[in-house]
Amino acid sequence: MKNNLAYIIYTSVFIGTIIMLFIVYKDINNDFAFAFIIGFLIILLLSFIYFIVLVLYNMRKLKWLEIRKRVIKFVIYFIVISACTYLLKYIFQHSKIDIYDFGTPLGISVSLAFFDLIFSKEERES
Template sequence: MKKNKVLIFTKMLCTLFAIGTIILLYIMYKDIDIDFKFIIGYVFLTFFLLLYIPIITILNARKLKWAEMRKRFFKFIALFILVGTLHYIIDYIFRPSKIGFFRAFSSAVGSAFGLSFIDVTLLKKKED
């Protein structure tokens, strides 16, 4: 039952973040004068999610078998190298004066982590 509560809470936070992002993009697009409290709340939600999602993923990944975890780790490494290299090459082609290792590989870490472990974070594992 506890797993279901954490799963529902995580899905609600992600949905709230997506709705907040859409609202904030619409407000910025239409150049509407908004309350500063909404922006502060959105920033706090973003930082909370940046801490919460990896922690929940690590806690849920501990329950995986070693073979499954090893397969996901190798997938993470391969995606990290692929995305980081592609980002660096694209920066080298289109913006050779603004090549940044930190930007290229920070987006690679986030993309690889998300693609490798999203089902551990958000989806309920089928019980046998």
């Protein structure tokens, strides 16, 4: 059941993203477009919270060694992606590094290390 819910959420977020990009690209400025974007952002936030809870729920079934491997993988991905981001930003933009530059590497690292736990089966015994 929860796998079907995850697929429904992914599909609705994908379709909503396409519609939102169309609204922004065409610069549509009316009440419906504004309400759609606000609603989409709320759904995006709620789906993010749902997936975080689902990952934490599925992590409790893992053995300590598996959790440790995933955390180490997360840290390595985060360091490598952050270093690449800062290096490319330094080469091409010559701008200062600020705290907001941690968001993208953090999100990518979390998804690479823990994404499969969203679709984990109930009877998983790792």
